[in-house]
Amino acid sequence: MTNTTSHIPFTKMQGAGNDFVLLDNRNLNLSEEDIAELAPAICERKFGVGADGILGLSSPQLEAVDYTMLYRNPDGSPAGMCGNGARCIALFAHSLGFDKQHRFNVHEQIYEASITNSNTASIGFPMETSVQERSVADQELFETFTGTEHIVKQVNEEQLENKDQLVSEGRKLRYHQDFAPEGTNVNFICGNDTSSLELQTYERGVEDLTLACGTGAIASALAWHHIQEMTATSNIFSVETKGGKLDVGFSYYPDEKKYSNITLKGPAHFVFQGNFLQ
Secondary structure, eight states: OOGGGSEEEEEEEEETTEEEEEEEHHHHOOOHHHHHHHHHHHHOTTTSOOOSOEEEEEOOSSTTOSEEEEEEOTTSOBOOOOHHHHHHHHHHHHHTTOOSEEEEEETTEEEEEEEEETTEEEEEEOOOBOOEEEEETTEEEEEEESSSEEEEEEOOHHHHTOHHHHHHHHHHHHTOGGGTTTOOEEEEEEEEETTEEEEEEEETTTTEEESOOHHHHHHHHHHHHHHTTOOOSEEEEEEEETTEEEEEEEEEETTTTEEEEEEEEEEOEEEEEEEEEO
16 A cells, blocks of 8 residues: 555445444545555554444446445455445545445446435345255355355344354354355344344354344344245345344245345434554
8 A cells, every 4th residue: 555545534324223434435536445455553442443244435446336335344354245334435435425326246246225314215126036054064154145145044042142152153154164164144033023033143254243234134134034935025024133123125926936136224323533653
């Protein structure tokens, strides 16, 4: 990283308690390697700003979008899509002058952002996905891809509140050889009724439970729909995380057992702005 980037303006935001450092990278022109190098220092909670990840709003890499979202985990490792981060960057973009409805890309995928109000955003996901049943380490798991890799495990309410056990089990599954070499995110769910559930996620790259995970909420909603063998084609599921409620909308096609038209709606808040001295 060059000396010209040693004084870095940033915005701190959070979506359902999942917190991020956001950079307007259109003028900073940090490369993905620069952002990866910066992530451990700026995301460190004792000596840095503190965050679950770093997001860069960069000039568009595709013709059909308004900007490109660059995302890195706090350890600097590459990540796929981040649902809570997407809502934050959408609100951040609107504060910079982008329309309430706009488009951005993460890698080659294009996402639709819609700002509902000053603290709420919805993201439309472009992919079609399915839920696969897997047995790993004698555990029944449900695997799906929602912009990044996820597995889901059903637990009871008491187990969902046992943080130490979730961290231990989450770490083992995250690094299990069946998911090598990239590993996976691990979601623990407890259903409340047919269309609502509680969730705790062990996030790859953070290497701990987080207060919320947007793509994990989507994976968990789809898995809960699959577990119940539901056939409803138009759905909105409520996912309660430790950081707040997320609404997951999706269409289901019973013949193909496929999910699409996926949306993630939830809170996004500005926390503070500052300059990071690197």
